[in-house]
Amino acid sequence: MDQVYLILIGAGIIIMLLAFFLQRKTPDDAAAIPTQRLTDKAETEKSLQRLSKQFKQETALLSAEWQETRADLLHEIDLLKKRVEQLEQQWNERAAHAQVAASAEQGQANGAQPAAEDVDMLALRERYRRVFELSREGLSPDEIAKRLGAGRGEIDLIFALAQRNERGFADA
Incomplete structure (x- = not known):
């Protein structure tokens, strides 16, 4: 029976020593958590800065592409307007020639048609x-x-x- 008491007393001392050491390590872990949070925050900020920089670069590229495309489209519109004007001029000239020819034919037929x-x-x-x-x-x-x-x-x-x-x- 004395051995049981000795074993119980020894187990109690071991538990107390473990509790003491664990209490001592807990403040170190608590100090590590804010440091870890600070590093996580710093990494997050760096990631956000990189993302923001990348976003600005892509926006600038897209804006440049859009401006180039817009300029190309405006140029094509100008070319098409000129082409339409040419076709209208040709159409009017042909209509005038056809009208002159019809008048000449009508004059020759003397009202036959x-x-x-x-x-x-x-x-x-x-x-x-x-x-x-x-x-x-x-x-x-x-x-x-x-x-x-x-x-x-x-x-x-x-x-x-x-x-x-x-x-x-x-x-x-």
């Missing part, structure tokens, strides 16, 4: 005639518009003009 206005008027009259023909067949204005490939507003206008024209004859 109908003028362009007469052709347009004939086509318009034929279109009106077809609208009224389909109306007499009982088709609605929507169906007439679909069949002739015209807009509903055009069909309504034709009917409105015809009614106004009929009223004009009735008044006379």
Whole structure:
């Protein structure tokens, strides 16, 4: 039994010594934690500075690319405007030549061919005639518009003009 007491007393002394040493190391660990936090903070700040510097460099590169692309596009737009002006000038010249040629041909034929206005008027009259023909067949204005490939507003206008024209004859 005495040996049990000796073992218990020895274990108690060992536990007390371990507790003493652990208490002593704890303040050292506590001092190490703020130092570690300071190094972590410094590393984080350095990383943020590197990231900020990299971001500024990339922004500068993208800005330069954007400016270059913008300048290229403006140059292309100028070239296209000039090309359009050239094409319009050529178009106007050809239209003037065609008009002169048509006038010359018309002068040579001495009225053998109908003028362009007469052709347009004939086509318009034929279109009106077809609208009224389909109306007499009982088709609605929507169906007439679909069949002739015209807009509903055009069909309504034709009917409105015809009614106004009929009223004009009735008044006379």
